Amino acid sequence: MAFYLKYRPKKVAEIDLTEAREALGRILSSSSFPHALLLAGPRGIGKTSVARIIAKSLNCENKKSGQIDPCNRCSACLAIDGGAFLDVLEIDAASNRGIDDIRQLKEGVGLAPVKGKTKIYIIDEVHMLTNEAFNALLKTLEEPPSGVVFILCTTNPEKIPQTVLSRCLRINFHKASEQEVLRALKRVVEKESLRLESDQVLKIIAQNVDGSFRDGQKILEELSFAKETITVKLAKKVIGDQSLFWSDRILSFINDGDLSSALEEVARLDDSGVDWPSYLKGLLVFLRRFLHGAWGLSDGQESNFSIRQLVAWVEIFSRAANKAKKADLPVLVVELAMAQAVEVGREGPGRQQLVENKKEKIKKPEKKKKTALKGKGDIKNSQKIISQEQWQVLLKEIKPKNHSLEAFLKAAYPISFKNNRLTLGVYYQFHKECLEKEVNRQIVEAVASKILDCPVSLFYRLVEKRPSALGGKKTDSVFSGSDDNNNIYDVAKKIFGGDK
Numbered sequence: 001m002a003f004y005l006k007y008r009p010k011k012v013a014e015i016d017l018t019e020a021r022e023a024l025g026r027i028l029s030s031s032s033f034p035h036a037l038l039l040a041g042p043r044g045i046g047k048t049s050v051a052r053i054i055a056k057s058l059n060c061e062n063k064k065s066g067q068i069d070p071c072n073r074c075s076a077c078l079a080i081d082g083g084a085f086l087d088v089l090e091i092d093a094a095s096n097r098g099i100d101d102i103r104q105l106k107e108g109v110g111l112a113p114v115k116g117k118t119k120i121y122i123i124d125e126v127h128m129l130t131n132e133a134f135n136a137l138l139k140t141l142e143e144p145p146s147g148v149v150f151i152l153c154t155t156n157p158e159k160i161p162q163t164v165l166s167r168c169l170r171i172n173f174h175k176a177s178e179q180e181v182l183r184a185l186k187r188v189v190e191k192e193s194l195r196l197e198s199d200q201v202l203k204i205i206a207q208n209v210d211g212s213f214r215d216g217q218k219i220l221e222e223l224s225f226a227k228e229t230i231t232v233k234l235a236k237k238v239i240g241d242q243s244l245f246w247s248d249r250i251l252s253f254i255n256d257g258d259l260s261s262a263l264e265e266v267a268r269l270d271d272s273g274v275d276w277p278s279y280l281k282g283l284l285v286f287l288r289r290f291l292h293g294a295w296g297l298s299d300g301q302e303s304n305f306s307i308r309q310l311v312a313w314v315e316i317f318s319r320a321a322n323k324a325k326k327a328d329l330p331v332l333v334v335e336l337a338m339a340q341a342v343e344v345g346r347e348g349p350g351r352q353q354l355v356e357n358k359k360e361k362i363k364k365p366e367k368k369k370k371t372a373l374k375g376k377g378d379i380k381n382s383q384k385i386i387s388q389e390q391w392q393v394l395l396k397e398i399k400p401k402n403h404s405l406e407a408f409l410k411a412a413y414p415i416s417f418k419n420n421r422l423t424l425g426v427y428y429q430f431h432k433e434c435l436e437k438e439v440n441r442q443i444v445e446a447v448a449s450k451i452l453d454c455p456v457s458l459f460y461r462l463v464e465k466r467p468s469a470l471g472g473k474k475t476d477s478v479f480s481g482s483d484d485n486n487n488i489y490d491v492a493k494k495i496f497g498g499d500k
Contacts, residue, residue, distance in 0.1 A: 028068035041173025044214030059116035087116035127159035175211025280321035425463035
C-alpha cells in the first residue's frame, strides 16, 4: 500500500497540520456538532483524512463521553477506513457534479442511518458542482434531517457560492510548514525502518513538496525502493529539484550579465529533457527565499541580490512559467526570460557585490557611450543591427506560418532594436491588438530570434502615420528605405483579396 494511504492520520493527535488539529479538537470536544463543515485548503494536505476521522468519531462504537478520538478498532471504524461503511458516503463532485446527482443525494438524506449513529456525506472537490446543483443542495445543507452531517472538501473555496459558505463551519488548511512535513516524514521513516544518510534527506524533501504531506510521502516511498541507505545525492536525483540543482548556477550567470553561459545552461537542461514549467517553478521558490531574506523574514536566505533585482526576476520568470505551459516551444520562452533577466542583472548592484565577495575586482577600461546612429538600432554587447533585408526575410518566413500576421506586419516597421528588445511601430490600435495576441507574438519572436541569432523580446508601440507617406521627412527606423505606402487598405487587400 502507498505510504500516503498506509500512514494517513487515523486520530486527531496524528494530524500533522497544527492549526487543523487544534480546530478539530475544539469542535469534537464541544457538546454539539455542526451540521455542515467546509474543509478548505491545498491538495495533499489531509482534508479527506480529517473528514474520515470526523466520521469515525461520530460513529465509533467504543467512544466514551468526553473522548474526541475514535477507537480505530470497532467494526464501524474499520469499515470507514476501508470505505465500506454504509452510513458514510464519499462523493467526488468532479465526477458527480450535476443536478441529477444532487437530487439522488437528497433522496437518501431523509433515510435513517443503516448501522451507525450519524449519516455522513463527504463531498470532495465540492467547488466543481454546477450552479444548479449548488441550488438544489442549498436547502438540504441549511436544514438537514437530524443525524445527518455534511463535510465539504475543496481546494478552491472562492468558487463556492456565498450562500453555501454561509451555512458551513469552515476549517482552513494552510500549506504545511517545513517542520510539519518533517514530522510526517519522520513518522514514516520510523515505522518503515528506513536508513538515511542524514536528516538532510528529509529536509530536501520537505523543501520541495510545496507544503504537501502526500507529495512528500510519495517521494519518500520512491526513495525507499533503492533498498539501501538513502543518500542526499539520491534524494536530489529522484526529486529533480531545480531550485537546489541549478538555481545558484543560473542566477550567477544572470547576475554577471553572462547571457551566453545562461543560454548554454538552458540548452544543456533542454537536452536532458527537463520539464520547463517545473524548472521555472523551482527557480521562483529559490527567488522567494532570497526575497524573504532581503525583507528580513525568518524563513529567508541571505544573498547579494537587491530587492529590485529579485522583484524584477520574480515578475519575469512568473510570466515565463505561465507561457511555458502553453507554448509550442517552451525552451524559447525560457531563453527570452533569461535575456530579460540578464538585463536586470546588468543594471542592478548585485553584480558588483558578488564580485567583491569573491575578491575578483577587475577594473575594466571605461567605454565611451555609443550614440545610436540614425536609422539603426543596436543591442548591448552583441552589436546586432536589423537591415531591411532581414526585415523582408522575417516577413517572408512568417507568411507561410500565418498569412494574416504577415499582412499586419507589412503595415508596421521596426523603431528600435536594443538590449534584445525589438520595438515595432504600429499605426492602428486594431493592428496592435492583433499582433499582441500571444500566439502571434510567439511566432514573430521565434522567427526574429532565428534570423537575428539571439533571443528577441517583442514590443509594439502605437505611432502616428509616418510623415514620408504624407510627403514629409521620413521617421527614423531601424533601417532605411522601407516601404512607406503600407496602410490599412493594403492590409485589407492582402487579407481579403481584391482591389475594393
